[in-house]
Amino acid sequence: MQTENVIEIRNLSKVYRDFWGRRKVQALKSLSLDVKKGEVFGLLGPNGSGKTTTLKLLLGLLFPSDGEIRVLGKPAADVDKNERIGYLPEESYLYRFLNAEETLEFYGRLFKMPAEERRKRADELIKQVGLDHARRRQLKEYSKGMTRRIGLAQALINDPDLVMLDEPTSGLDPIGTREMKDMIIRLKEQGKTVVMCSHLLADVQDVCDRIAILYAGELKVMGRVDELLSEQDETQLLTSRLNDEALAEVRQVLERHNAKMLKVGHPTASLEDLFLRTVDESRARPGRRFMPGEDGAAGTPAPAPAATPES
Amino acid sequence: MNRLSSRNRKVVYLVGMIVLLVPIIVLGMPAASGEGSGGYLARLRQEHDLGETSLGEVDPSSATMNLVLLGLRGVATNILWMQLQEQKETKQWFQMKATTDSITQLQPHFLKVWQYHGWNLAFNVSAEWDQVEDRYYWVKEGTKFTMQGSRRNERFPELYWDVGNMLGKKIGRSDEWQFFRRFYKSDPNTKLFEGGPDPEISRFGASEFEDNYLASKYWFHVANDKEESQAQHIMMRMVFRQYPARAQMDYADALQREGLFGERTGQAWAEAYRDWTEQYRTGDPGFGQEIFYTPAGGVRLEASEADMRELAKKDSVSLRDKRTWTSRYQDIVSYRYWRTRSDAESRGKTEAAHREIFEGQKLFREGRLLESKEMLEAGMEKFASLLEDYPSLTSDDGFIEEGLMAVLYWRHIHTLLEIPFPENFALRKLWEKEAARIPSLEIDFRRDNGIG
Amino acid sequence: MNFNPLPYPIGQAVIFWLILFGSVTGIVLAIALFTSLVARGLKGPAAVLGQVRDFAVDMIRLSPRRVFALSSLTFKEAIRRKALLIFVVFALLFMFGGWFLSGTGERPDEQARVYISFVLRVIGWLTLPVVLLLSCWGIPEDIRARSLHTVVTKPARRNEIFLGRFLGFSAVGSIIVVIMGVVGYFWIVRQTPSDLVARVPRYGDLAFLDREGNPGRGVNVGDMWEFRSYVEGATRARGLWRFKDVYPGDNPDEGLVLESRFEAFRTHKGDMERGLLCELSFFNPETELRVRHRPFQVKEFSQNEIKIDRKLSMYDEETNTTKEVDLFDDLITDGTLYVEARAIDPGQYLGMARPDLFIRMANRPFYVGYAKAVFGIWMMAILVVALGVTASCFVKGPVATLLTLTFLIIGQGFREFMDRMVFQNLNNVLAGGGPVESWIRLIRHMNPQVPMEPGVSTSIIQFVDARMFDLLWIVQHIVPDFRHFRMAPYIANGFDVNFESAIVPGLAVMFGYLLPCLLLGYFSLKLRELEAK
Incomplete structure (x- = not known):
């Protein structure tokens, strides 16, 4: 189960060219990564780092300049794979003149599913995303949050095995964000694979099993979120609240073992730190794969599936 | 403000549209035929003689077309002219008429265009058709078209003159004049006009319009009225102004040509004389004044x-x-000749001379030779004395030919009856003076009577 | 435009289409294989063939359900974008249309012609811009708004997207055409006082005998229009018609009704009180039997109906008796009827062209002909939709609109000119040379008859002109002939729309373009990245 790859990307490059075929931007440079079945995978990166490009290459909306992609064991350009894929675009690019019911009806018809089931699922999804009160209103009258929700509903209409979410929480209020994250976790619980890209780090940290950080079209960091964020040189004790005496005693014990108490408080290590460090490092030393362990911390990120050539 | 639902708002719009349409129809509907019809504006226009910058009647459809075309009127007109040319070449006459109408809708105040197309319909298109009834239909179309143009350009005399000319010359002087004049009084489209005239060109058969030449005289009169305030550019002013009187003469002459003699013809000539020298019946000074x-x-x-x-x-x-x-x-303008002519023709003696010669010829064709001979002799006698009274008539082609033809008939009767041709006869002087004309007249005589 | 419906050689057309389509496809494929081989080595041709295979697979696995979903989406989109507001314009035109159409009150048939042409023109002019704009902006707008992303990431195939768009816009066009057609019908019927019918003509072939009685042509009496040939009266000149498939109708006692529309030309006044006389005679070349029919007066530019009884009497000169002849049994063999037309008046001429004499079959109701004419407009709208959707698959909205509009204008307005130019060029009868040469002649005030002085520059000019004509030839073969959809002349002239010479070519043109459009649209969508730039 762990070994089954839902997505395999090998040496993927993408060059945008202008009308005359001249090279304009290299959006992706030799990207290789795998996404395993049942995991929530996050693609991170600043604007223009290539994460949306990667997603669109996976969906066949863009064609790779070089390299290979297999999604659900099929090439990205294959239409049949779409039967098992759900996609939520960055902004919900839906048909604004349709209402919620018509939207789900329309997208549902594009899949091979009986009419009965289609109607049932549409009804369920509308309720699930909390649009029951607005099901007959045209999408152009929807608020941003409502549009995201109907977008998610259309992505799930076919009960997909693989869900791709482009900035799923952008534009949502805290409650909406929470609901979206719960939904993603629920999808994972249902055994679905989720690939999302985002720059809202807290969200990624909360839901993703593994992440990849891209910068300027290059893969900089990849690994399990818990591993990437754990500081191996430090030990964190979590106790119930201690009074001052007890604290002093603990300090003594530590001194005896030649250790120092660095900080007393609540753990705050976050993905944000990692992200910012990665970006800073990439700016300082372009072209190098960033190793979180290098600057003192001896973290070993999960090895990349294929050797990524340095620079 | 916003309490109306989307549907209700649409209903309000719809009602608003309908409400706005009502005044458009009430105000803007163009007049159909006859007075007092059409929308309020159309009636006002008739009442007050107002028009597009007082040039003439405005056709709302024409104004709308120009509005819709924005600045592309010139382009559209050019395309229409090309289309017209093609339709003319491929003999699609009715479509061509429709194109013509469109062109004048686009350029309602372009006099030359009206003149050109009116002429084209009445003369060129008419001649393309074989049957006389059809030809007459197109003469009428051309005339009506020009009439329409004159209404659109009320201040200008040209088109009025053109209408007069078509009603007079085209109907009364073309090869088919005998048919056309008859058709004018009783239109060949009996289904529509029930044997009466076409009301559009004869003003519903009003007595001043009972003859095409009288109708023509009326239009020339109007042209003269307009000409007093707006100069025309067709011909010398004096020549232009003679036409009402000349139409009256043509009328009298046509009656004679058709063999109608007697009081009516005499009166027609007498009126022509008055028109020419003294005063029109309308009170306007006569041409000579x-x-x-x-x-x-x-x-x-x-x-x-x-x-x-x-x-x-x-x-x-x-x-x-x-x-x-x-x-x-x-x-x-041959003023003196027409003065003499109308004066002479209005006398009873002249009338009798014409009638007797005409009757004599008719009797000849009926084979009543002796009666014909007598009649011709009486006519020739009066004709000779007429020429003595009005010597200037001896240089008039019509009179010369009429006299010579009478002699030719008379001479032929002698041949047929095998009696000698007398040495001396009433018109001998004319016969000898104009001997050069005899051979060609003889050909006409033989052809008219089927003599080999 | 002369009204001369010729039968359409559908067999030839299909073969020609197959050749053209096959060779163009072949050339494109060959170029693709070659360039891909040069660019990417052996992997290239494999990819090209893969695309071809994909097309086949996509066509086989085409799902009507998805096409229906996409087309109903398209339909809803058009309706909600207020495409049907066009009916307001339509209603206004009809409410006030009567004001603009001046009446030639004396000729009800001509009035009907004006109304019919008006209605059909309005339907065409209102429908075409709407479907053109809709179809040219649909897909580009979809790409721009990226709503297409949510569709192509579902299992919707590119051909399904193309077909869904095409069928959806076609449905919009159909609704507009049908509603306008029905309203227009009642409008015509209400405006026109006389009863309208669709006459059904059966045309034959025409040959001429000259004044000595030898096969040849008639005379040109000076018309620029060479449509009619003139036959001189009281000579051996004849117009000879051959009609095929003439059989007795339902009522065996009935003969035939012929209709003629000859033109008269007089060289002298003659008898003005009657029209020129024309005599028809029927003869059977097998039995040498010849029956002269009673002469009739030619009434120009209108319908001259001639009733031919089944039993005809003829005077037999040999026996000096009158005998009776049966039209169908004695004069027609194998359904073929020969009719001779001659002018009787000496020195006068009758002008004849093929459609000037025909057999009148039983009339059809007016709405039949009218419906067919509206069908013609419909076919045109469908073709415009196909072209528009195709263009919108590879260029953006404004460009697609211009492109389709250009096709429409060239295919309708410049077709005749283009055909003439190409014909003259191929037959070396083009006066004044090609565009560059003509231009130089214009500037230098050179007569088109004067040859260009030989030299390098002339060779260059002629070479460029020749390539221009090649280009024109290509355009002529690519741009559809929209004239085939013009059925208005039929019913405006009071005829039924002929199936073989009007409906068949219309259908042929429409279907002839659908497959190439589908191919082009499919590959344009498939081979381009749908990311808006």
Whole structure:
């Protein structure tokens, strides 16, 4: 189960060219990564780092300049794979003149599913995303949050095995964000694979099993979120609240073992730190794969599936 | 404000549209045929004689078309002209008429266009058709078209004159004149007009329009009225102004050509004489009483020596100059000839001469030779004395040919009856003087009577 | 435009289409294989063939359900974008249309012609811009708004997207055409006082005998229009018609009704009170039997109906008796009827062209002909939709609109000119040379008859002109002939719309373009990245 790859990307490059075929931007440079079945995978990166490009290459909306992609064991350009894929675009690019019911009806018809089931699922999804009160209103009258929700509903209409979410929480209020994250976790619980890209780090940290950080079209960091964020040189004790005496005693014990108490408080290590460090490092030393362990911390990120050539 | 639902708002819009349409229809509907019809604006326009910058009647459809075309009127007109040319080449006459209408809708105040198309319909298209009834239909189309143009351009005399010319010359003088004149009084489209005239060109059969030439006279009159405030550009002013009187003469002449003699013809000629020299029945001064300006000042064609002297004094030019210019102007329109002619024709003797010669010829064709001979002799007698009374008529082609033809008939009767041709006869002087014309007239005579 | 419906050689057309389509496809494929081989080595041709295979697979696995979903989406989109507001314009035109159409009250048939042409023109002019704009902006707008992303990431195939768009816009066009057609019908019927029918003509072939009686042509009496040939009266000149498939109708006692529309030309006044006389005679070349029919007066530019009884009497000169002849049994063999037309008046001429004499079959109701004419407009709208959707698959909205509009204008307005130019060029009868040469002649005030002085520059000019004509030839073969959809002349002239010479070519043109459009649209969508730039 762990070994089954839902997505395999090998040496993927993408060059945008202008009308005359001249090279304009290299959006992706030799990207290789795998996404395993049942995991929530996050693609991170600043604007223009290539994460949306990667997603669109996976969906066949863009064609790779070089390299290979297999999604659900099929090439990205294959239409049949779409039967098992759900996609939520960055902004919900839906048909604004349709209402919620018509939207789900329309997208549902594009899949091979009986009419009965289609109607049932549409009804369920509308309720699930909390649009029951607005099901007959045209999408152009929807608020941003409502549009995201109907977008998610259309992505799930076919009960997909693989869900791709482009900035799923952008534009949502805290409650909406929470609901979206719960939904993603629920999808994972249902055994679905989720690939999302985002720059809202807290969200990624909360839901993703593994992440990849891209910068300027290059893969900089990849690994399990818990591993990437754990500081191996430090030990964190979590106790119930201690009074001052007890604290002093603990300090003594530590001194005896030649250790120092660095900080007393609540753990705050976050993905944000990692992200910012990665970006800073990439700016300082372009072209190098960033190793979180290098600057003192001896973290070993999960090895990349294929050797990524340095620079 | 926003309490209305989307549907209700749409209903309000719809109602608003309908409400706005009502005044458009009430105000803007164009007049159909006849007075007092059409929308309020159309009626007002009729009432107050108003038009597009007072040039003439405005057709709302024409104005709309120009509005819709924005600035592309010129392009559209060019395309229509090309289309017209093609339709003409491929003989699609009705479509061509429709194109013509469209062109004039786009350019309602372009006189030349009206003139050109009116002429084209009445003369060219008409001639393309084989049956006389069809030809007459197209003459009418051309005339009606020009009438329409005159209404759109009320201030200008040209198109009125054109209508007069079509009603007069085209109907009364073309090859088919005998048919056309009959059709004018009783339209060949009996289904529509029930044997009566076409009301559009004969003003519903009003008595002043009972004959095409009288109708023509009316239109020439109107043209003259317009001409007093707006100069025309067709011909010399004096020539232009003679037409109402000339139409009256044509009318009288046509009656004669058709063999209608008697009081009516005489009266027609008498009226022609009055129109020419004294005064129209409408009270307007007759043609001869009008003053025309020459390098020697104003001249009046009907002028005695005393009148000329007075005018010369007024304009301070010499009497000789005045006389020369008067005479020159008289020559241009053959003033003296028409004066004499209408005077002579209005006399009972002339009428009798014409009638007897005409009757005599008719009797000949019926084979009643002896009666014909007698009738012709009586006619020739009166004809000879007529020529003596009005010597200037001896240089008139119509009179010369009428006299010679009478002699030819008379001579042929002698041949047929095998009696000698007398040495002396009433028109001998004319016969000898105009001997050169005889051979060609003889051909006509033989052809008309089927003599090999 | 002369009204001369010729039968359409559908067999030839299909073969020609197959050749053209096959060779163009072949050339494109060959170029693709070659360039891909050069660019990417052996992998290239494999990819090209893979695309071809994909097309086949996509066509086989085409799902009507998805096409229906996409087309109903398209339909809803058009309706909600207020495409049907066009009916307001339509209603206004009809409410006030009567004001603009001046009446030639004396000729009800001509009035009907004006109304019919008006209605059909309005339907065409209102429908075409709407479907053109809709179809040219649909897909580009979809790409721009990226709503297409949510569709192509579902299992919707590119051909399904193309077909869905095409069918959806076609449905919009159909609704507009049908509603306008029905309203227009009642409008015509209400405006026109006389009863309208669709006459059904059966045309034959025409040959001429000259004044000596030898096969040849008639005379040109000076018309620029060479449509009619003139036959001189009281000579041996004849117009000879051959009609095929003439059989007795339902009522065996009935003969035939012929209709003629000859033109008269007089060289002298003649008898003005009657029209020129024309005599028809029927003869059977097998039995040498010849029956002269009673002469009739030619009434120009209108319908001259001639009733031919089944039993005809003829005077037999040999026996000096009158005998009776049966039209169908004695004069017609194998359904073929020969009719001779001659002018009787000496020195006068009758002008004849093929459609000037025909057999009148039983009339059809007016709405039949009218419906067919509206069908013609419909086919045109469908073709415009196909072209528009195709263009919108590879260029953006404004460009697609211009492109389709250009096709429409060239295919309708410049077709005749283009055909003439190409014909003259191929037959070396083009006066004044090609565009560059003509231009130089214009500037230098050179007569088109004067040859260009030989030299390098002339060779260059002629070479460029020749390539221009090649280009024109290509355009002529690519741009659809929209004239085939013009059925208005039929019913405006009071005829039924002929199936073989009007409906068949219309259908042929429409279907002839659908497959190439589908191919082009499919590959344009498939081979381009749908990311808006």
